[in-house]
Amino acid sequence: xxxxxxxxxxxxxxxxxxxxxxxxxxxxxxxxxxxxxxxxxxxxxxxxxxxxxxxxxxxxxxxxxxxxxxxxxxxxxxxxxxxxxxxxxxxxxxxxxxxxxxxxxxxxxxxxxxxxxxxxxxxxxxxxxxxxxxxxxxxxxxxxxxxxxxxxxxxxxxxxxxxxxxxxxxxxxxxxxxxxxxxxxxxxxxxxxxxxxxxxxxxxxxxxxxxxxxxxxxxxxxxxxxxxxxxxxxxxxxxxxxxxxxxxxxxxxxxxxxxxxxxxxxxxxxxxxxxxxxxxxxxxxxxxxxxxxxxxxxxxxxxxxxxxxxxxxxxxxxxxxxxxxxxxxxxxxxxxxxxxxxxxxxxxxxxxxxxxxxxxxxxxxxxxxxxxxxxxxxxxxxxxxxxxxxxxxxxxxxxxxxxxxxxxxxxxxxxxxxxxxxxxxxxxxxxxxxxxxxxxxxxxxxxxxxxxxxxxxxxxxxxxxxxxxxxxxxxxxxxxxxxxxxxxxxxxxxxxxxxxxxxxxxxxxxxxxxxxxxxxxxxxxxxxxxxxxxxxxxxxxxxxxxxxxxxxxxxxxxxxxxxxxxxxxxxxxxxxxxxxxxxxxxxxxxxxxxxxxxxxxxxxx
Ligand code: ADP
Numbered sequence: 360x361x362x363x364x365x366x367x368x369x370x371x372x373x374x375x376x377x378x379x380x381x382x383x384x385x386x387x388x389x390x391x392x393x394x395x396x397x398x399x400x401x402x403x404x405x406x407x408x409x410x411x412x413x414x415x416x417x418x419x420x421x422x423x424x425x426x427x428x429x430x431x432x433x434x435x436x437x438x439x440x441x442x443x444x445x446x447x448x449x450x451x452x453x454x455x456x457x458x459x460x461x462x463x464x465x466x467x468x469x470x471x472x473x474x475x476x477x478x479x480x481x482x483x484x485x486x487x488x489x490x491x492x493x494x495x496x497x498x499x500x501x502x503x504x505x506x507x508x509x510x511x512x513x514x515x516x517x518x519x520x521x522x523x524x525x526x527x528x529x530x531x532x533x534x535x536x537x538x539x540x541x542x543x544x545x546x547x548x549x550x551x552x553x554x555x556x557x558x559x560x561x562x563x564x565x566x567x568x569x570x571x572x573x574x575x576x577x578x579x580x581x582x583x584x585x586x587x588x589x590x591x592x593x594x595x596x597x598x599x600x601x602x603x604x605x606x607x608x609x610x611x612x613x614x615x616x617x618x619x620x621x622x623x624x625x626x627x628x629x630x631x632x633x634x635x636x637x638x639x640x641x642x643x644x645x646x647x648x649x650x651x652x653x654x655x656x657x658x659x660x661x662x663x664x665x666x667x668x669x670x671x672x673x674x675x676x677x678x679x680x681x682x683x684x685x686x687x688x689x690x691x692x693x694x695x696x697x698x699x700x701x702x703x704x705x706x707x708x709x710x711x712x713x714x715x716x717x718x719x720x721x722x723x724x725x726x727x728x729x730x731x732x733x734x735x736x737x738x739x740x741x742x743x744x745x746x747x748x749x750x751x752x753x754x755x756x757x758x759x760x761x762x763x764x765x766x767x768x769x770x771x772x773x774x775x776x777x778x779x780x781x782x783x784x785x786x787x788x789x790x791x792x793x794x795x796x797x798x799x800x801x802x803x804x805x806x807x808x809x810x811x812x813x814x815x816x817x818x819x820x821x822x823x824x825x826x827x828x829x830x831x832x833x834x835x836x837x838x839x840x841x842x843x844x845x846x847x848x849x850x851x852x853x854x855x856x857x858x859x860x861x862x863x864x865x866x867x868x869x870x871x872x873x874x875x876x877x878x879x880x881x882x883x884x885x886x887x888x889x890x891x892x893x894x895x896x897x898x899x900x901x902x903x904x905x906x907x908x909x910x911x912x913x914x915x916x917x918x919x920x921x922x923x924x925x926x927x928x929x930x931x932x933x934x935x936x937x938x939x940x941x942x943x944x945x946x947x948x949x950x951x952x953x954x955x956x957x958x959x960x961x962x963x964x
Contacts, residue, residue, distance in 0.1 A: 404510035411524040419522035484511040506530035585612030635727035684710035746912035796928040803935040810853040824861040872897030
């Protein structure tokens with residue numbers, strides 16, 4: 360369609376130029392030819408007039424001297440009278456000749472008898488010739504009843520006008536000649552115009568085709584088809600334009616590739632960021648959001664794009680930080696806290712305005728940093744310090760009180776003093792256990808636990824721990840059974856740490872199982888792991904405490920634990936040791952029935 364429009368517009372203009380110029384040239388040529396033909400006619404009529412003047416000079420003079428006398432005898436010329444001579448000459452020249460006396464009387468006429476002719480003194484050409492000596496007129500002849508071209512010449516003798524000679528031609532003869540000429544000019548011009556129209560179409564097509572190709576290429580480029588190239592023909596302006604369009608396409612392709620690479624790089628960075636990032640425009644519409652932000656806010660990444668942030672994000676803290684940042688043009692920080700069933704969610708919010716090249720606000724960016732873990736660790740640390748201080752203070756206070764009582768009571772009897780000293784000793788032992796447990800914990804805490812890894816037989820370690828625990832169990836009337844596989848169970852481990860792990864679990868089983876109960880230690884293996892379980896028929900742990908007992912200082916029954924000399928750190932140390940060996944610990948328990956603690960450790964390869 361565009362193709363046709365351009366071609367036909369070009370061609371229409373060209374056709375108009377050809378038609379107008381052909382018409383103008385045609386008219387001009389016809390006019391010039393007519394003019395020159397008329398001049399030729401006039402010239403030949405003038406020559407004939409001069410000839411006729413020669414012939415009729417005497418007759419005219421004679422008539423002017425004796426106007427009443429008949430012309431015939433006086434006008435003899437070459438043996439014939441004037442009328443005959445004029446008739447003969449008219450026949451030979453193919454023109455009409457007329458001799459008119461000064462008084463208008465026609466003395467001779469080649470086509471008509473003078474006697475029949477009226478006075479010609481007032482004929483326009485005669486009238487004009489009287490004034491200016493010579494005149495040409497085209498007019499209707501009343502005598503011959505047709506249009507004629509007349510040329511009249513004034514004849515004088517000795518300064519006096521004696522008459523006029525007039526030569527004329529039927530105008531139709533000139534007209535025919537001119538018509539023929541015009542026809543030839545028209546045919547020539549028509550043929551030339553036809554050739555010009557054919558050539559014009561060819562040139563218009565040659566000119567419009569590359570432009571149309573360029574338009575198609577430019578459109579393709581604008582729609583992203585940067586590979587489109589126009590064939591360049593010649594080094595004229597059109598060729599150079601095609602080359603320029605090609606260059607533009609290539610550089611656009613390059614620029615686009617760079618932009619795409621940049622955008623992909625940025626998008627990868629945003630996607631890979633742990634922090635949530637939301638970009639908004641000045642109208643607070645979301646123009647970018649990464650997965651981390653969507654996850655944190657519990658919204659769908661694709662569904663919220665280009666929608667106002669206040670309809671998509673429910674968190675007031677984020678919206679007010681954003682509004683404040685846009686108003687103050689500053690970085691605004693705040694925090695968002697949500698309490699979930701499992702754990703608290705704490706998110707650090709930073710909102711900052713974005714500016715365009717002119718420094719005008721162009722939107723804002725919000726960075727969300729999930730610091731729940733950090734906040735949790737901080738809380739745990741605070742709790743730990745508070746718990747540790749409290750736990751340390753209890754035996755110290757007891758020691759202080761007991762020792763003060765001994766010091767104050769000089770008369771204290773020996774047995775009481777002995778009992779007091781034993782209690783002081785027990786409290787100091789408790790203090791020592793607490794401090795050593797705390798030190799173990801802090802080594803794990805500071806990542807300072809350097810396992811002294813060796814290939815050890817877990818069955819052997821278990822056997823030794825059980826043997827050590829047996830006297831206490833016997834004393835408390837607890838059954839203690841050890842079930843081992845009939846082969847060694849090798850693990851890569853720190854012997855001392857694994858011993859401590861088994862001791863702590865055996866200690867707990869011993870502590871929380873009433874007399875008459877049963878403790879069974881089992882060791883088994885699968886293809887990759889060793890499973891050590893310590894089962895008791897003790898008091899058990901209700902489900903709501905089963906995960907918490909692995910926390911530091913957590914005790915289901917504080918008084919009971921303290922009474923038994925527990926620190927509340929035993930299971931936490933077990934967990935740390937198991938994890939330091941790439942293992943796990945878990946519990947299965949039923950209140951009042953008993954508990955089974957299971958430790959899984961990878962087998963040595
Ligand atoms: P503690 O020094 O108090 O024993 P632990 O960290 O070893 O500290 O244990 C934490 C808590 O888990 C204990 O106070 C106790 O309430 C519970 N617990 C541990 N082992 C057992 C068990 N075998 N049977 C019942 N309760 C247990």
